[in-house]
Amino acid sequence: EEVLQEDIKRVKDFYQGQGYADVAIDFTVKSDELRPFLYIYLEIKEGEKYIVGDVSIEGNQELPEKTILANLKEILPGKVFSEEALKRDIANIQGLYFDRGYISCQVQKSTSLNPSTQRVDVHYRIIENDVAYVDKIKIRGNVKTRDLVIRRELRIKPGDRFDGSKLRRSSERLQNLGFFEEINYDTEDTPVPNKKDLIVEVKEAKTGTFSIGGGYSSVDRFVGFVEIEQKNFDWRNFPYFTGAGQNLKFRASTGSVAKGFDLSFTEPWLFDYPISFGFDAYRRQHERETDVGYGYDQTVTGGDLRLGKELSEYIRIDGTYRYDVVRITDVSSEATSDLQREVGTNSISSTELAVTFDSRDNVFDPHRGNLLISSVEVAGGPFGADKDFWKTYNKAAHFIPLFVNSTLELRARAGVVKAYGDSQRVPLYERFYAGGADTIRGYDERRVGPIDPVTKDPLGGEAMLIGNVEYIYPLLSFLKLAAFYDVGNVWAEAGKLGSGDFKSGVGFGLRIKTPLGPFVLDYGIPLDIEPGETDKKSGRVHFSMSHGF
Structure with missing residues (x-):
């Protein structure tokens, strides 16, 4: 019952x-x-169906009535009346005032049935009270993380008036650190009536991982790995080494076609200044495997140094110096000169400058906002080494929140690379490639664009343009459905960027969060004939699963 x-x-x-x-x-x-x-x-x-009649407001001095009415979403003349909708619109009015520092604002409502119109008239009485200012900011719940790491992400400071937009942005920045499961705000009274202490309450998440496991992807086949990562590292905090917000990661992997190691360290605030510093050291090997787009064995040994700085709330600039030694072997004896000339060992010395605009609400699971990245890299020339080329890469992503917490993501990528000086051509391993799980699904890996006419191995190109539309619908907290459309191409010469012969694909997939790590499964259907083929292929499965078990 x-x-x-x-x-x-x-x-x-x-x-x-x-x-x-x-x-x-x-x-x-x-x-x-x-x-x-x-x-x-x-x-x-059922009884009578009630419709909203007149909506009136009194007591508002800080905000004009027009602004308040424009912020009402549900209780509007001609719309259906319900108590729940009324509560939501009261919260909308309070939110408007809260954003301007009136955190004690009260909204009283009264309703009456108009006998002449048979509609429900709604009247709001607003008691604004005084603007409240932040006195002290108190951090609570952080056992491992230093107070400073949290305070430097807050957009609101002592002495500021309470500002809802600044508090929301502060919460987003703290969430994007990946250190906390929960972030909540509260206030405490002070002896001064219009001053309140701001309480920032956090619940820390596990930031250190040690993983021994494996995975399988349609790109790298089977991969086994060992990985140690601490997202909230502190090299000075012996013996726990946590709390300063640094990132340290080491990963070693071996598999059927790929193996290597990566060591990475990042200090987001160098000497307590808002300048990031980091370095990477790596050795990556990939064996010849035509099915995944490699017509040769490749070994890359190198590292980089990174510096970055936030220029504004959403804009940052990063500079990177990279030095790699690349060895190419085991090219098919039947291959054309385009592949044969790549055999040997060469060094690359380059400097890259990148500008990023990032207004996403959550970098791990975005639902709204934009991500724009533009970079320019120059190799050789004044930086020495064996290869001279310049490369520019641009990426844009726009996230649109839709019904039932679903998200529409629009992405575009464009790149151009060109040799100069003593180099006559761009190295094979610095060109652009498309096709497969990360670019245009439904096609074989790296097979969209120029290919060797004899071995059918991809040669890459000097120009790339790719667009993606993806709709993500959450079924459960750990399971999401995806539908996508991909389009793009790679051209042999930089001057032919966007000149035509685009390849496209559609499909659907699953995004599953498991205790072993994220599982991504996509089924892509090509809408065009793949380069080097005479007939259009059927659909292709792209999937990957990684992280430890």
């Missing part, structure tokens, strides 16, 4: 949400004489 009463309440709530505030529901239960069944009959008296 308790379950039945809960279901009746849901039905009643539904009716009231549709404007039937006086709905009455009764039920009777009858048994089946021949079978062990019970039949439940609901008797519903």
